[in-house]
Amino acid sequence: MSWQKLDELGHGLEALSHAQNFLSIDEAVSMPAGGGEKRAEAVAAVAAIIHERMTAPQVGDWLEAAKQEGLEGDKARAIEEFERVYVSQTCLPADFVRRKTLATMRGEQTWRKCRAENDWNGFLPALEEIVKVAREESQLRAEATGFAPYDALLEQFDPGARTATIDPVFDRLKGFLKDFVPEVLEAQEARHARRPLRPVEGPFPIAAQRELGLAMMKVLGFDFEHGRLDVSYHPFCGGVPTDIRITTRYREDDFLTALMGTMHETGHALYEQGLPAEWSHWPLGHARGMAVHESQSLFVEKQIGRNPAFWEFALPEVKKHLPMLDDWSIEDVLDHILLVKPGFIRVDADEVTYPLHIILRYEIEQLLIAGEMQAADLPEAWDARMRDYLGLSTLDNPKDGPMQDVHWPGGAFAYFPSYTLGAIMASQQWAAINSEMPDIEDDLRRGDVTRLNDWRRDHIWSKASRLSTPDLMQAATGSPLDAEVFIDHLKARYLR
Structure with missing residues (x-):
């Protein structure tokens, strides 16, 4: 039976993926x-075995045969x-694949060297x-799928x-943020004039920060029987x-970054x-x-x-570890x-300006692919868009402009949208939960995320890949991707 053959293949691929994952985790x-050098060889060897087994000609035959077996429900969707x-x-x-691998490996190596030296001309070839x-x-992907090239x-x-x-x-979202960022900055300046921003002054012992992180992971529902922090x-x-396995990094002069x-x-x-x-x-x-995955991480962060309600619970916990x-x-x-x-670097950007960094990259990479x-x-x-969107110029500073991310040197075009799609999806999930449970912030004040996790388990986690990204969000929140929900979230939070 073709189903059984695919099921057996899946078990074998899962075991190999397990090994590949932990070779990479240990490396990091x-x-x-x-x-x-030898670790790279080991990871590459396992990856080659996975690819060879996944793409073997008989797998296509098994899939075609399985589609004729009258499977229904999850089994039919699993075949799809x-x-x-x-x-x-x-x-x-x-x-x-060989040419791409060679180009991206060379690209990443050249990028690391040239970015450190702010050498755009050296990186360009x-x-x-x-x-x-x-x-x-x-x-190639468009021909195989029937999608437009960038969509593929x-x-x-x-x-x-x-x-x-x-x-x-x-x-x-772009049109809104270009006007909203100056408005937020004005309101923020007035607030800081009344009560100046308090400096974060360490040192904050790393051991204490680690214990604080572990305590918050427990509050959030992390299962330590099946995971750890490094x-x-x-x-x-x-x-x-x-x-x-999750990892973080610590700074003795700042407890919030690691937390x-x-x-x-x-x-x-x-x-x-x-x-x-x-x-x-x-x-x-x-x-x-990636967008759904990012929606889950951003939902928590x-x-x-x-959320101010959460900090009514969290601040006393923080003080226990950092007196x-x-x-x-x-x-x-x-x-x-x-x-x-507003700043040059995407990974350091705040919740309000971050989407403009993503939209800039999304617009540019579509033009590059086309x-x-x-x-x-x-x-x-890049400079024209940065000046238009954030009022900053990068023309003489490519290392903080088009050279700042590893995605393009690594060949990951069309990845960037996932970050802001995830932020929008997270806000829609929060809005849906609030509609169903208007008192949910009372739970946060007690440090109780049980109902939040139950909702996400029912609507997101347990669904896995049964639905496409848009269909999953429609089913979970009752609406398609909607910038207005995210915009309302930003207004409520940043014009407080």
Whole structure:
């Protein structure tokens, strides 16, 4: 029976993915520097085995046969999702995959060196080759799926997402934010004139910060029987649902960076821990794309972690671990975690200005993929949008402009929209919960997230990849992607 053969394949792929995940996690968390070359070889070898098994010709035969077996319900949907992943894996010829891998490996290595030296001209030839490869990939994927080229790239990160849906939402959000940011800055300046921003003064012992992070993870519902917290240079969430690893990084002069980062990664982890165990070895049982994943991390970081009601519970807990903050008020904390400050760097941006960083990249990479902009045009195009959207110029500073992110050097075109799509989705989920449970902030004041997690488990986590990204949000919140909900959220929070 073809179903049984695919089920057995899924178990084997799951085991290999488990091994691949933890080779990579160990590299980031505890591998000595000298182990890098052999570790890369090991990860590449496992990845090759996974790809070979996933794309074997008989897999296509099994999928075709399974579609004739009269399967219904989850089994029928499981075959559809498996086929979607199979097409995504097999639509790129082996020689192209080799060329792409070589271009992106060279691109990332060149990017690291040239960004440190602010050397745009040195980086440009590598980027030109990566853009050429990305255009070719978009065409290959478009031919295999029937989607428009950029939509075919989007499908890799957020199944069902299309520019026809995203464009009007981002246009509305951009138009709003260009006027809203100055309004917020004016209100913020007036507030700080009445009560100046209190400086964050350490040192905050790292051991105490770690214990605080662990305490907040427990409050948020993290399952320590199936996960743990570590330290890495770049915070991340990885592993498998039965063994989730999250990492953070600490600064002795600032307790909020590690705390909010830990909460963000906990949001990712809760999603993984909430996926249906019975489908873990099928694509159907995996998380539904990057935007939905980001919506879960941002829900915890933004909707919970930056909610004044939550801080009525959280501040006393923070003071237990960091007694040097004993005379801090909730307003002192809110002034920091809700601070709006336009800047050059996306990863450091606040909740209000961050979407403009994403929209800028989304607009530019569509033009690059369509061939309507060349890589050499990037510094001027980037600078024009930064000046228009945030009032900042990057023309003579490419390392903080088009060279600041690893995504394009790594060939990840169409990934950026996921970040702001996730923020919008998180606000829609919060609005839906508030509609059903108008007293939900009373729960936050007690540090009780039970009802919040139950709702997300029922509407998001347990659904896994049964639905496309748009259909999942429609089913969960009762509405399609909607900028107005996110706009209302920003108005309520930042014009307080």
